[in-house]
Amino acid sequence: MKLNIALLAGDGIGPEVIDQAVKVSDAIATKFNHEITWKPALTGAAAIDAVGEPYPDATHDICVASDAVLFGAIGHPKYDNDPSATVRPEQGLLKMRKKLGLFANVRPTFTFPSLLDKSPLKRERIEGTDLVFLRELTGGIYFGEKGRRDEGETAFDNCVYTRAEVQRLAIKGFELAMTRGKKLCCVDKANVLETSRLWRETVQAMEKDYPEVEVSYEFVDAVAMRLVQWPNSYDVLITENLFGDILTDEASVISGSMGLMPSASVGTENALFEPIHGSYPQATGLNIANPMATVLSAAMMFENFGLQEEGKAIRAAVNKALDAGFVTEDLADGGKAYGTKEVGDWLAANI
């Protein structure tokens, strides 16, 4: 396969971890006879510094022209103290999601046997956890009308959803469930919100098209509890943008392997792959960041092209590194820690 991949390294440790994912992907290309052309482009604080905005048109053009986007991380402390500034790295993220039509954020949470003891949860609670959130990413309160009235004394944010938006996300949820444990949980707040009632009735009406999928409906507050109590009771969960923001982050820490969790954001035309961790500014340039989440995001990218074997080969290399203790300091547990670059080299060599 010939693949054009837009490479958005972003801020902080982004460039370092992206480099390792490139290295590992190139090893995959060599082994499986693919040809990858990487197209670097600016994003985040790096883009603000260079051209004054976090998601420049030039970057968008490169993303649109590519077969997929591989993304590092964005965010810089110099923007942290003033969340109301209009030019902020995060604004670029939202613009990018919207313009690329990335309506479904795919966030798996799974465990690595060798890392179970890193979880804040007891082993028997976390063992066997293997769930995937599908978070709606281009609608809801993130993108509804927002502003002030009464000379700034009143603020408002509008949450809006259409049936079509719910349907396209739910289709992905049902289809994903069919390839896994055939369980789908629709997370909403239908006892309070009208948008949630639209979600629930839309999903209910789709149940008959997927008779094999067992569908449940749970309130967002109940899921926030059960994720901590019995995370291994879930398979696929679908939910709206803001609930997804909160719950996927909650889910990411229960495995104890946050530094290893990849994600995908997909739409009809475009797809983006990124680690779920942030830009970790304190670690920038120190060659200590764990590149595995980004490397596993590349695995998701190959799988999204239908290249299952390629994805498997990457996952196997990561598992092998974990078993061999060839890991960065966050996982070293007092043992020997290797650098970001060294772990990347090791993974590429073990493809």
Next chain:
Amino acid sequence: MKLNIALLAGDGIGPEVIDQAVKVSDAIATKFNHEITWKPALTGAAAIDAVGEPYPDATHDICVASDAVLFGAIGHPKYDNDPSATVRPEQGLLKMRKKLGLFANVRPTFTFPSLLDKSPLKRERIEGTDLVFLRELTGGIYFGEKGRRDEGETAFDNCVYTRAEVQRLAIKGFELAMTRGKKLCCVDKANVLETSRLWRETVQAMEKDYPEVEVSYEFVDAVAMRLVQWPNSYDVLITENLFGDILTDEASVISGSMGLMPSASVGTENALFEPIHGSYPQATGLNIANPMATVLSAAMMFENFGLQEEGKAIRAAVNKALDAGFVTEDLADGGKAYGTKEVGDWLAANI
């Protein structure tokens, strides 16, 4: 003191656990020379069955005329499958909060040494946890305009906050922090929502009035993570209605003592005290429900009247019962389990 207390037992196990709280409160009244007059009133499914609505005017009148409201639990499975039905127990709850002006929901999460091992979290994560959420309870997306457009194809919910609403909640937060660890965390999503930016700027402007309080600002997704990772790093947290709904429930399970967690909802004129658990319909009438959360809610009620010794006496009795293993089956851990009523009797006898 002469106290008139409205008694809203509600549904499911509500009446059983309320009975025990009455028993214990009466023992307190005897010991400390108070006179409590209980005013029972209908609410929840029980009220729908009797008079067709979940928070009847007659009940409201009794609440308004009382010095406090002691509340059991509401919710009945017959209303669970149709969240869009207009007459639902939960609608009564929201109406009650609004009409009584209960704008601040006080939700402590603390641990009992003897129950630490019940937590899904590892002991070293949960030990020492003692935090309080102040959730805004009468504003935000719960009460904003909501509805449908485009022949039902589009749904919307409006989230609205005024500076005054944020201020009155934040004042309670700062004041509570002053009586505790002097740390206040404002939980918002100021990188996305305009209402959150209003929250943040309002709290920032109040910092100077409480120079001793160390204030931090965290995004709701980050708090959802840190509550699982390091719950003992928090003291007082303030947040808006929907974030509070999700995070307080998440917090409630980390202690492992959900069946013991009390809460208060207070306003300028009225105050209501209730266990955070639900109506637990399967257990109705079986004399197995744990009454301790309701009993501890009565402790919060006394404390809210300034009767600290009375509150302390109740807490001491609960701790004594826990240490003695005089508990209901949820806490019995294979040992002997006592009935709801028996635990209530024991607590009253040990006041």
